[in-house]
Amino acid sequence: MIEIRSLNKVFHQGKRAIKALDDINLSVSEGAIYGVIGSSGAGKSTLIRCVNLLERPTEGSVVVDGVDLNTLSSNQLTLTRRKIGMIFQHFNLLASRNVFDNIGLPLELAGVSKQAIKTKVDSLLELVGLSDKKESYPTNLSGGQKQRVAIARALASDPKVLLCDEATSALDPATTQSILELLRKINKEFNLTILLITHEMAVVKSICSHVAIIGDGKLVEQGAVGDIFAHPKTELARQFIRSTLDLSIPADYSARLSDTETENSHPLVRLEFTGASVDAPIISQVAREFNLDISILSSNMDYVGGIKFGLMLAEFFGTPESTEQAIIFLKENKIEVEVLGYVA
Amino acid sequence: MSLDMLLEWWVNNDRLIDLLITALGQTLAMVAIAGLIGFIFGIPLGVLLHLTKETGLLANKATNKVLGTLINIGRSIPFIILLVAIIPFTRIIVGSSIGTAAAIVPLTIAAIPFIARLVEGALLEVPAGLVEAAQAMGAKPRQIILKVLLPEALPGIINSATITLVTLVGYSAMAGTVGGGGLGDVGIRYGYQRFDAVVMMITIVILVVLVQAIQSLGDYLVKRVDHR
Numbered sequence: 205m206i207e208i209r210s211l212n213k214v215f216h217q218g219k220r221a222i223k224a225l226d227d228i229n230l231s232v233s234e235g236a237i238y239g240v241i242g243s244s245g246a247g248k249s250t251l252i253r254c255v256n257l258l259e260r261p262t263e264g265s266v267v268v269d270g271v272d273l274n275t276l277s278s279n280q281l282t283l284t285r286r287k288i289g290m291i292f293q294h295f296n297l298l299a300s301r302n303v304f305d306n307i308g309l310p311l312e313l314a315g316v317s318k319q320a321i322k323t324k325v326d327s328l329l330e331l332v333g334l335s336d337k338k339e340s341y342p343t344n345l346s347g348g349q350k351q352r353v354a355i356a357r358a359l360a361s362d363p364k365v366l367l368c369d370e371a372t373s374a375l376d377p378a379t380t381q382s383i384l385e386l387l388r389k390i391n392k393e394f395n396l397t398i399l400l401i402t403h404e405m406a407v408v409k410s411i412c413s414h415v416a417i418i419g420d421g422k423l424v425e426q427g428a429v430g431d432i433f434a435h436p437k438t439e440l441a442r443q444f445i446r447s448t449l450d451l452s453i454p455a456d457y458s459a460r461l462s463d464t465e466t467e468n469s470h471p472l473v474r475l476e477f478t479g480a481s482v483d484a485p486i487i488s489q490v491a492r493e494f495n496l497d498i499s500i501l502s503s504n505m506d507y508v509g510g511i512k513f514g515l516m517l518a519e520f521f522g523t524p525e526s527t528e529q530a531i532i533f534l535k536e537n538k539i540e541v542e543v544l545g546y547v548a
Numbered sequence: 549m550s551l552d553m554l555l556e557w558w559v560n561n562d563r564l565i566d567l568l569i570t571a572l573g574q575t576l577a578m579v580a581i582a583g584l585i586g587f588i589f590g591i592p593l594g595v596l597l598h599l600t601k602e603t604g605l606l607a608n609k610a611t612n613k614v615l616g617t618l619i620n621i622g623r624s625i626p627f628i629i630l631l632v633a634i635i636p637f638t639r640i641i642v643g644s645s646i647g648t649a650a651a652i653v654p655l656t657i658a659a660i661p662f663i664a665r666l667v668e669g670a671l672l673e674v675p676a677g678l679v680e681a682a683q684a685m686g687a688k689p690r691q692i693i694l695k696v697l698l699p700e701a702l703p704g705i706i707n708s709a710t711i712t713l714v715t716l717v718g719y720s721a722m723a724g725t726v727g728g729g730g731l732g733d734v735g736i737r738y739g740y741q742r743f744d745a746v747v748m749m750i751t752i753v754i755l756v757v758l759v760q761a762i763q764s765l766g767d768y769l770v771k772r773v774d775h776r
Contacts, residue, residue, distance in 0.1 A: 290685070
C-alpha cells in the first residue's frame with residue numbers, strides 16, 4: 205500500500221546541508237499497522253511527512269496505493285491526499301469550528317452535500333464515541349477527545365491510509381491506550397493501513413504488526429514486531445526494547461555499588477531475555493547447578509507477537525568461580541548478561 | 549447643572565447643536581466608509597503578505613518584498629502630508645478636492661497599509677499546524693485561505709478592525725484641512741481657534757464616547773467569535 209524507495213531528504217541550513225533521511229526503503233502492506241520508532245531528531249517526522257508530500261523528498265519515490273506521488277501535478281496531489289488521512293501530535297483542530305464542523309471539513313472541501321456530510325459525520329461521531337460532543341468547541345475537550353475528533357476527521361473522506369505523526373505523544377498513558385484501541389478498531393473495521401511514528405516502544409508493542417527503527421536518518425532495522433523483539437540486531441533496537449521495561453537499580457543499591465570486586469561484595473547483574481533464550485526455568489537451574497544463591501531485585505517479563513522477552517536485575521551470592529561459570533552458562537543459553545558492579 | 553439650565557442652554561444654542569450633529573455625521577461617514585473600503589483592500593493585501601512569506605503557502609520573495617516596501621512607504625507618510633499630497637488623485641476619484649468625500653480618499657489610502665499589517669499579524673497567530681492539516685486533507689490554497697486562515701484569524705481581524713476604526717477617528721480630526729468637517733474640525737475651529745471651552749469639551753466628550761462605543765462593540769464581537 206505504501207512503497208518508499210531510496211528516499212533521501214536534505215535540508216539546507218544556510219550553507220550547511222543536513223541529511224535528514226538517508227536512503228530509506230520501506231514497504232507497508234495493505235491492512236498493516238506499521239510503526240516507525242526513533243528518538244527525537246532521528247528523522248521520523250520528516251519521513252512520515254514525506255509520505256503525503258507535506259515534505260518534498262530530495263530524491264527517491266513514494267508510492268501510495270499504486271500512485272507515485274512525485275509525478276503528480278499539484279492539483280492531482282491535492283485530490284490524492286484526500287485518500288491519505290493524517291493525525292498529529294497536537295491534534296490541529298480548527299478552534300473556529302465545533303466538533304461536527306471539524307469532522308465535516310474534509311467533506312466540505314471535497315464539495316459533498318450538506319445532507320451527506322451530516323450522515324457521514326454522525327456515523328463517525330458514533331464510531332469515536334463523541335456523539336454527545338458534536339456542538340462542543342475543541343478548546344473544551346480533553347486531549348484524548350481532541351485526538352478522537354482528529355481521527356474522525358481523518359476518516360471522513362474514507363482514506364485507504366492513515367498516517368499518525370506522534371499521535372499519542374501528548375497524551376497520558378491511559379488515554380494513549382484508549383486511542384491505540386480506537387486505531388486498532390478502525391484498522392480492523394475498514395482494513396485501513398496505518399503508518400505511525402513514535403518514540404515510545406510501548407506504542408509499537410501495543411498495536412503494531414511491523415516496526416522499523418530509525419536512527420540518524422537511516423532505517424537500521426525493520427521487520428515483524430515479534431522478530432525484532434526476539435532478535436534485535438542493533439544496539440539501537442535493543443535500547444528501545446529495554447526502554448519498554450524500565451528497570452532501574454534501586455537507589456540504595458546504586459549507592460552501595462562499586463566497580464571493583466572486594467572480599468565481601470557480590471555482583472549485581474542484569475539479565476536480558478529475548479525470544480532466543482530457552483523457555484526453561486533457567487534461574488533455578490543455575491542456582492542448583494552452580495551452587496549459587498540468587499536474589500532477584502526486580503524483573504520484568506513481557507510477550508510481544510508470541511515472543512517472550514524481559515529484563516531481570518539480580519544479585520549472585522557465591523564464590524567468584526561459580527559466579528563466573530554461571531554467567532558463561534547463561535550466555536550459552538542466549539541470555540545477555542551484564543555485570544553492573546559489585547554490591548558491598 | 550440642573551435640568552432647567554440644560555434645557556435653556558439647548559434652546560439658546562440650537563445652531564451649535566446642529567453643527568455638532570452634522571459634524572458627528574461627517575465623522576461617522578468618514579470613519580465608516582474609509583474603514584470599509586480600507587478593509588476591502590487591506591484584507592487581501594494582508595493575506596497576500598502572509599502567503600508570500602518565505603515559509604508561506606505561496607512563498608514568493610520578490611512579491612513579498614515589493615508589497616512590504618509599498619506598505620511601509622504608505623505607513624511612513626504623516627497623514628496630514630498625505631492628505632494634501634494626494635489632492636490630484638482625490639480630484640480624479642471624487643471629482644473635488646474639498647469636502648467630506650474628498651477627505652475619505654486619503655483616509656482610505658492611509659487605512660489600507662495599516663490594515664494590511666494588522667491582518668498579517670492576525671494571520672501569523674494561526675498555528676502553522678492547521679494549514680498543514682488542511683493541506684494533508686487535500687485543501688486547495690483558496691480553500692485554505694477561506695476555510696482555515698481567515699476563520700481562524702477572525703478574532704484577530706475583528707480586533708484589527710477596532711484598532712483601525714479608532715485610529716481613523718483620530719485621523720479624521722485632520723480632515724478639516726481639506727474642508728472635510730467632522731467633530732475634530734469643530735473642536736479645532738470653534739474650541740481651539742475661538743477659545744470656546746464649552747464646544748471643545750463637548751466635542752471631546754462625544755469623541756470619547758464614540759471611541760468607547762467602537763472599542764466595546766469590537767470587544768463584544770471578538771468574544772462572540774473567539775473559541776480559542
